[in-house]
Amino acid sequence: xxKPGSWAWQWRDAETQEVIAALGIIGGATQMxxxxxxxxxxxxxxxxxxxxxxxxxxSRAWFKCPKCSGRVAKLHLRGGRFACRICQRLxxxxxxxxxxxxxxxQQAKIEAKLGRHWQRPKHMHQTTFERLxxxxxxxxxxxxxxxxxxxxxxxxxx
Ligand SMILES: [Zn+2]
Numbered sequence: 001x002x003k004p005g006s007w008a009w010q011w012r013d014a015e016t017q018e019v020i021a022a023l024g025i026i027g028g029a030t031q032m033x034x035x036x037x038x039x040x041x042x043x044x045x046x047x048x049x050x051x052x053x054x055x056x057x058x059s060r061a062w063f064k065c066p067k068c069s070g071r072v073a074k075l076h077l078r079g080g081r082f083a084c085r086i087c088q089r090l091x092x093x094x095x096x097x098x099x100x101x102x103x104x105x106q107q108a109k110i111e112a113k114l115g116r117h118w119q120r121p122k123h124m125h126q127t128t129f130e131r132l133x134x135x136x137x138x139x140x141x142x143x144x145x146x147x148x149x150x151x152x153x154x155x156x157x158x
Contacts, residue, residue: 041080071082
């Protein structure tokens with residue numbers, strides 16, 4: 001595919017024959033344009049190609065990671081972006097951190113109403129109090145899950 005021209009693939013559901021994903025490539029010696037399409041993603045990314053000389057002549061082509069500019073043989077598509085394996089893991093880890101921070105902020109907002117020990121303020125209805133307390137339990141559970149995921153992702157980096 002490292003010559004001018006374009007190619008396309010489609011993946012279909014075995015039963016319904018519905019197209020579930022597609023990938024288009026416009027090839028070239030120094031760049032490649034990838035256009036993956038799924039039900040929730042449609043994009044167009046230009047990927048640079050670099051070359052290193054081979055011992056016995058000729059050259060070997062590599063992708064240039066759009067994030068770190070590193071020379072890589074494989075790019076991974078995740079969260080709507082192509083990047084090398086390491087960049088994708090880092091992105092994932094920071095997404096977990098963002099999620100944990102967001103869950104903390106939501107919890108802090110409710111705790112501002114209930115206090116740190118989750119007591120029902122005198123003026124608050126019992127039903128409101130129970131709803132907020134359930135929400136806090138859910139937030140704690142979600143945060144634990146996000147934390148476990150973040151640890152696993154960070155673990156991959158080691
Ligand atoms: Zn990278």
